[in-house]
Amino acid sequence: MSIEAQGSTQLMRRTGWLLSGMVIVFMIADAGGTLLAVAPLKKATLEIGYPLDLLWLIGALALVCVALYAIPATCVLGAILLTGFLGGAITSHLRVAGTLAPEMIVSVILGVLAWGGLWLRDPRLRALIPRRRLAR
Numbered sequence: 001m002s003i004e005a006q007g008s009t010q011l012m013r014r015t016g017w018l019l020s021g022m023v024i025v026f027m028i029a030d031a032g033g034t035l036l037a038v039a040p041l042k043k044a045t046l047e048i049g050y051p052l053d054l055l056w057l058i059g060a061l062a063l064v065c066v067a068l069y070a071i072p073a074t075c076v077l078g079a080i081l082l083t084g085f086l087g088g089a090i091t092s093h094l095r096v097a098g099t100l101a102p103e104m105i106v107s108v109i110l111g112v113l114a115w116g117g118l119w120l121r122d123p124r125l126r127a128l129i130p131r132r133r134l135a136r
Helices: 003-035 039-048 052-070 072-097 102-121 123-128
Strands: none
Touching (some): 003 052, 003 102, 039 052, 039 072, 052 072, 102 123
């Protein structure tokens, strides 16, 4: 591998960990708020139609997903589970709002950042999902 390719790979890996780190920090903060049952999350949970006694389970599931995502050996499984978790959040908000809501946009962005960060930091995933160039 050339020095330029190694530098590019190192830059990609660092950028991937930066993006993944943003997702990890956001999800830990969200799960922590859910586990602590802060007032705005309690209100939103009731508005969506979930009982408050499920807050601990929702927070715990978020923590499990993000923990699996953060561990390199289980990062792909974690990304899959995290995507499902975020998809459930999007569906729940869509059911209530009936239109595009800011919470839905945040969930989509987190999902894109999670997979983008993982793609950048894991060469095996880049080999499995290669970037395509348009034929001229």
